[in-house]
Amino acid sequence: MFYWLMKNLIAGPLLRGIFRPWVVGLDNVPASGAVILASNHLSFIDSIFLPIVVDRHVSFLAKSDYFTRRGLKGWATRAFMNATGQLPIDRSGGKASEASLNTGLAVLARGEILGIYPEGTRSPDGKLYRGRTGVARMILEAGVPVVPVAMVDTAEIMPIGRRIPRVGRIGIIIGEPLDFSRFEGMEGDRFILRSVTDEIMYALHALGSQEYVDVYASTVKEKRAALADPASTPPVAVPSQSAPAAPEARPAR
Template sequence: MFYWLMKYVVIGPVIKAIFRPWMVGRRNIPTEGAAILASNHLSFSDSIFLPLMIDRRMAFLAKSDYFTGKGIKGWATRMFFTATGQLPIDRSGGKASEASLNTGLGVLGRGELLGIYPEGTRSPDGTLYRGRTGIARMALEARVPVVPVVMVDTGAVMPIGQRLPRVGRVGIVIGEPLDFSRFEGMEGDRYVLRSVTDEIMVALHRLGEQRYEDVYASTVKDRLATAQAAKAPASRH
């Protein structure tokens, strides 16, 4: 009840009035049954616009830090993420990764929609990067279709590092569902998982026409951080 109240009465109408989001391919979202919505990731706001723009309830896996803040700000952040369908997960790796997988499988097991960013993190420069194979494993284990989703101009509205959004129009393009039933029972084969993941990334690339680079976004972020750290001492002189 709280989710629907916030989506359709409180948060949703305000965001739609300010940013006037548009959507193409709405019919490609299954009207019932579980499915994974695989999206590119340009901005923090991707996890807000997509759930608010589709008619069905959906969930995103969000880092647990967003749910543990203190005081009024922490409470407001927690309520906002809950209202937009976010589920807290530990992204530290190892056993936490397995727990995240199980959380996602739980959503799909209930016949709901699950949003996943195959790149694993936001793109630092608008480029589409290599996908992580967790999405393939989840799709094969749950035996659900994967719907490619491209977010448009969310990076311009709320760039990385900016705390408040700029007013601007954003868009969402929904592609045709991808069926991986031919790989049923092969979720333990790492070559199959890579093949499925690459097929998803190709679909995103074609749908959104982003520049693609076959390297992990996290690797690029590490390179940028190293380069900035190297420049820091020089800037003090």
């Protein structure tokens, strides 16, 4: 109920009036049934504006740190995350990854919309990075369609490190659903998981204007942190940049 009030009567109308988001392809989001919205990730506000423009309830998996902060600021952050449909997950890996998978599957089992960022973290520089295969496993286990979404200019409005967003206009481009039913029962095959993930990243690259880099965004962040630390070992060079291979270009299995 609180989510509905925030989205439809309080925060939603206010944010739409201030930032005037433009949307292309909204009719590509199914009117009912479980579906995954797979989006690029440029800014913290991606998880706010995408649910605002979609008529249905959208749940995003958010890092658990947002829900465990202390003090008044921590309470406000936690309340905001709950009000906007965010679900806490532990990104430490291992058993935590399994729990995160189950959290997402529970949302889909209820026939709802789950928002996912295949890159796993925000882009450090506005480029599109290699997708994590966890999203592919969730897709195949749930047997649901995937709708690619390109967020536009959200990093200009609220870049990493900025606490208050600038006033400006953002865009959202929603692509046609992707069907991976041909891989049913193959969620244990790592090559299939990579193929599915790459197809999603190809769709995201085709929707937007981001430059693609075939490394993980988290790796780039780690290398930048190492550069900032004089005692650390200098990072190796980032591999050459190219768009993810088109699905039809992959060798048949």
